[in-house]
Amino acid sequence: MKKVLLFLIDSMMPDVLEQSVAEEKARAFRFFMERGQYINDCVTVFPTMTASIDCSLITGVYPDEHKVPGLIWYDPVEKKIINYLNGALPVLQTGIEHCARNVLFDLNERHLSKDVKTIHEEIEERGRTSGSINVIAHRGHKEHRVELPFLLDAVMGFRMSEKVSGPTIFSLGTLVKPAIFRPVTWNWSQSPLASYGLNDPYAIDVLIEVVKSGKQPDFTLIYLPDNDHKLHKTPHLAVEHLSQVDAQIVRFLRTFDSWEQALEQNIFLFISDHGQTVIGPGPEHNIPLEELLSGFTILKLGDTVQEDVEVVICNNERMSYLYPVADGVLPKLVKAVEGDERIDLIAWKEAEWVRVKQGGTERTLSFRKGGDRRDCYRNEWTIKGDWRVLDLKESEGGGVDYGDYPDALSRLYGALFSQAIQVVVVTAAPGFEFLSACSPTHLGGGSHGSLHKRDSLVPLLIAGASRPMPYPARIVDVKGFILQELALHATVV
Numbered sequence: 001m002k003k004v005l006l007f008l009i010d011s012m013m014p015d016v017l018e019q020s021v022a023e024e025k026a027r028a029f030r031f032f033m034e035r036g037q038y039i040n041d042c043v044t045v046f047p048t049m050t051a052s053i054d055c056s057l058i059t060g061v062y063p064d065e066h067k068v069p070g071l072i073w074y075d076p077v078e079k080k081i082i083n084y085l086n087g088a089l090p091v092l093q094t095g096i097e098h099c100a101r102n103v104l105f106d107l108n109e110r111h112l113s114k115d116v117k118t119i120h121e122e123i124e125e126r127g128r129t130s131g132s133i134n135v136i137a138h139r140g141h142k143e144h145r146v147e148l149p150f151l152l153d154a155v156m157g158f159r160m161s162e163k164v165s166g167p168t169i170f171s172l173g174t175l176v177k178p179a180i181f182r183p184v185t186w187n188w189s190q191s192p193l194a195s196y197g198l199n200d201p202y203a204i205d206v207l208i209e210v211v212k213s214g215k216q217p218d219f220t221l222i223y224l225p226d227n228d229h230k231l232h233k234t235p236h237l238a239v240e241h242l243s244q245v246d247a248q249i250v251r252f253l254r255t256f257d258s259w260e261q262a263l264e265q266n267i268f269l270f271i272s273d274h275g276q277t278v279i280g281p282g283p284e285h286n287i288p289l290e291e292l293l294s295g296f297t298i299l300k301l302g303d304t305v306q307e308d309v310e311v312v313i314c315n316n317e318r319m320s321y322l323y324p325v326a327d328g329v330l331p332k333l334v335k336a337v338e339g340d341e342r343i344d345l346i347a348w349k350e351a352e353w354v355r356v357k358q359g360g361t362e363r364t365l366s367f368r369k370g371g372d373r374r375d376c377y378r379n380e381w382t383i384k385g386d387w388r389v390l391d392l393k394e395s396e397g398g399g400v401d402y403g404d405y406p407d408a409l410s411r412l413y414g415a416l417f418s419q420a421i422q423v424v425v426v427t428a429a430p431g432f433e434f435l436s437a438c439s440p441t442h443l444g445g446g447s448h449g450s451l452h453k454r455d456s457l458v459p460l461l462i463a464g465a466s467r468p469m470p471y472p473a474r475i476v477d478v479k480g481f482i483l484q485e486l487a488l489h490a491t492v493v
Ligand SMILES: [Zn+2]
Pocket: 011, 228, 229, 232, 448
């Protein structure tokens, strides 16, 4: 039976992929496109930030079920901000130890709900093998020892016996090395300057060694992050950045006698986690959250919520979670942000309802699960108010169709109901992003996080599979497709 390889390429966008192929700057992608199925509008998860998306990719559900709300969110139990290492400054402010612990241990062992199963767990429970290379969401049934580099070890004070769970073949940069015969020989991509091996060349080095070792698992998920870092800085060079990813795929394909042989032995899937939106060059393209919320006492980064704190800001670039942590603050919080036209959507929950306002207008919309409005993903809804807020349209059969905000209802619901506590979601209009203490900003560069289609539609390229991926496609459907290809039917948990 064929093995499955799923490449997760950070911030790969459909138009850039198509342009790279058309300009003959992507030989590997062209090879697979000519032999496979290409979907240019696969819908990702909201917020369009890596951590919550990775969790959805491996569990097949939105954050209301897997319970990881975003890259940055507020944990009401610890009364602290959770940051899975976004940006050097907020990490320093929040504490390197805290952030590294969040991403290395808590994300998989504490935050990711035990009520859902990861693809690795499902595959290995049925006697097959699974693999994960450099993906931060990796929960599985095997325990792996973390080898912390000396510097990080000293900062965090971890014991060398710390373990994380993962599938049988598991690699996380140089922190967790896979159990294969040949060690990956040291090169520059493993140095601390290259994020401890959390980069494209190292991930491909590991993959090549896994295949050469003869221990290639039935399924392997490989995360390639470099495209995202480059796009944030120079979005106008998008084709060049993606062609460098293609070069890494070409390097992997050379492991085989021919590219055709690679395809005979493997099903290849290439997907992205989210898109990016170009941010305007001037400072007015940053929406200053602390300024807008100057009437509230805001939690300082690195602090714990005490009685005097009213609001916690968790900035996910083009989306933010604003947590009203004191009584009666929520309506005032909505009022404080609703007048700014740079804010696209403001959403919160009331019992089972989601309320949405369009920034800078009087338009409002409410929806809840269940009802007579069916969408193209076979979910049913009750919708009241002005449909223009979420660019909803009536479908031919009297259901609901999506426009600028793909799968808007399930995705917004997924973010708001990821936690039981009250929270206000705000998204930035195209061309804008949120500014808050120490947050990374990208004036004139690229950014993401919002519900808008520019951040939300990703390419999905599949070659060598036995059947086509059903259309329309979402990231949460990929797990089920892979289990089917491996002749393992998805279980309901
Ligand atoms: Zn990014």
